[in-house]
Amino acid sequence: MSRFLLYSLAGVALFALGLHALLARDHLLRKIIALNVMSSAVFLFLVALAYRGRPEAPDPLPQAMVLTGIVVAVSGSALALALVRAIHAASGRTTFAEEEGLE
């Protein structure tokens, strides 16, 4: 299996794992971690794309996109964590109200 296939399929697998956790887990912190796993998977895939077919001179464009994406993901995660803390402070819960019917 070529290196591109290895890394890109690993990215797809990670994305699927993160997506399942995002949908199946109730706790808000788990959802945030799942979103981070999904974004890391997308970054892995983008970097794999940069190396596709040209190992000696990787394409700089997807790498720059990943750098931008990492910063955006960190800021978004920080804001999401602050929101979780606000939800907890306001209601004492760490899940969404409508999902508690499933428990």
Next chain:
Amino acid sequence: MRPSRLHSLLLIVPVLGLTAVLVFAVLSLPAETGSLADGFDSRLHEAGASHPVTAVLLNFRAYDTWLETGVLLLAALGLLALRGRHDLAAARTPRSHDPVLGWLSRLLVPMMVLVAGYLLWLGSHAPGGAFQAGAVLAAALVLQLAAGAWSVPALSVPALRVALSAGVISFLLVALGTVLAGRRLLEMPPRLAGTLIVLIEVAVTLAVAVTLAMLFAGARPAPGGGNDR
């Protein structure tokens, strides 16, 4: 079985379906392809940075980086809006008397500042640059926050506002300059590109470091309980 366990098992089916579609898409990608960056190598010497990723980030696709600094500012504003009237200065930790933390922060913080400066300079010809340096600087600030040796200034302090918006403002000034000089937006002249890139990177490093440190400080509980309001 509990409803939530059944729920999570049932979800495996559509997620596996999506995975199959994605795997098929990946396997059917052509082995090699052209790229938007194909013409970059010949123009790299005009870009002001000899590392292709830095040149792309701060010259060829500078508009995207500008918007990225805007996203950082937006996250900081969102956090400040969440905290309401309480300034982040209220979340100050008392100065720690832990000897290990004190010794470690005194040892590490100067080195981190040095590493951040080095990464900033390195970005012009090797992997590095503003965001990496800003992240290391943010880590130094977080260490100081944890040790109680520093706290985020109140929002009324102008220096905090300048630092938070430094990234956006530096890009704005360069963009205004290029437009007023009759060029396209953010089309930097090759002679000045190197200098402009360094100036923008310094501002972005400051903005990233202060924003990330503030995002950390703002998410911590206020002293005297876990309530934010």
